[in-house]
Amino acid sequence: MATTDTLILNTPRQSTPRAAVWVLIGSSLLIKAAGFAWDFLGYFVSDSLGHGTTVAGAALTCFGIGWCAGLTMAGALTDRFGKRAALTWLMALSSLACFALAVAESMPALLVVSFFLGMTMEIHRPAVSATINDAIDSEAGRTRAQSWLYWASNFGIAICAALGGYLAQHSGYRLLFVINGLACLIFAAIAHRALAPRNLTPCEGASAATYREVFADPALRWIALVAVCGMTCAWGLVSVLPLLMTADNLPPTAYGLVMIANTVTVLALTPPLTRLLVGAGETPKYPIVPTLAVGCGVLGLGVSGAALQHTTIGYALAAGLMVPGEIALSVALAGYISAYAPRHATGRYQAVLSGANAVASLPPLGVALALNAGGRPLVAALLLGTAVVAIVSCRRLHRALPVAAPEISLSSVAPAGNPARSKS
Known part of the structure; x- marks a missing residue:
């Protein structure tokens, strides 16, 4: 049998399954709206730190490679340990990458941080999608929820572009990355509160794909x-x-x-x-x-x-x-x-x-x-x-x-x- 990790109302603090879906979609909007580390990485490396476009291009390449590696890791962790554990720990890790970018200055440090930043910036997607699939019964309902996730992400990106440009001009890039890290920590706390821990039997653990x-x-x-x-x-x-x-x-x-x-x-x-x-x-x-x-x-x-x-x-x-x-x-x-x-x-x-x-x-x-x-x-x-x-x-x-x-x-x-x- 396939493993099913259900959302169980163990405590009054945990949301119903459908409510958890909307909570996570809203949290995804927050992450995109505060995704300054992603949007302003190139500007920070080339303009603010003065490393030029070549180093900025190398940093963005490291970001892309890390992006691929991070999604692979996130998918495996979601299936093996459950959505709550994956979102809590992975978003906490994402916050550390944002805070590290706020203090990195040398080229080697920037390339390493860019890799880990890319590795963590989209790692919430597998767990959010798994929550949608578990909480909603109909195929069309799940598709509509995924489409709302797409809409929320684009809305967040629009906010990020407008707000980030203003804050960067008046307060500098490092504040943006600190805000991004705090948003990741908020997402981790919300996921830990809204989702129930996974009840995994030995048989289910052995069937992990x-x-x-x-x-x-x-x-x-x-x-x-x-x-x-x-x-x-x-x-x-x-x-x-x-x-x-x-x-x-x-x-x-x-x-x-x-x-x-x-x-x-x-x-x-x-x-x-x-x-x-x-x-x-x-x-x-x-x-x-x-x-x-x-x-x-x-x-x-x-x-x-x-x-x-x-x-x-x-x-x-x-x-x-x-x-x-x-x-x-x-x-x-x-x-x-x-x-x-x-x-x-x-x-x-x-x-x-x-x-x-x-x-x-x-x-x-x-x-x-x-x-x-x-x-x-x-x-x-x-x-x-x-x-x-x-x-x-x-x-x-x-x-x-x-x-x-x-x-x-x-x-x-x-x-x-x-x-x-x-x-x-």
């Missing part, structure tokens, strides 16, 4: 490839646009306006598009694979079109047109976790798909080389080609998905089988 078993699922491998390609297009907003707008001699304020246009569109369109794609019933209105393919196609067209722009208005329009693709991609990935992630491996499944976001954050160097070698047409062609790879891979994903989600666990699946989410 490994990443080798998880990657034996061909559907997960294909959707991970699609996610990497789709996220690469989505990350074009922060990896491609700054390079192109700098080449057009547009000021940083122009890039800020473009990001505001994208974020406002995300906040406005996420609720109605989620209702359209998921519906109000017990099962999602539209299948996962077509939604995923359409989302990647829209992202590819939007970011490749952005590569050919030269004005602030043009970039802003392209950034806004990408939003329906971002939402469709998010809804489809959430739907996959809701329908096909086994209860005792939800953390690892979410870590794999969140890791696609981390992998997609690494290509800026390749984009810069393509821009120098072939100019904007080459950059646009590469980005559009990435979206085409995602769309073609969706066909293989469709073949790999089971017709229905059987009630089986990973331990009962042959190496080439398709594990599905088991119901308690």
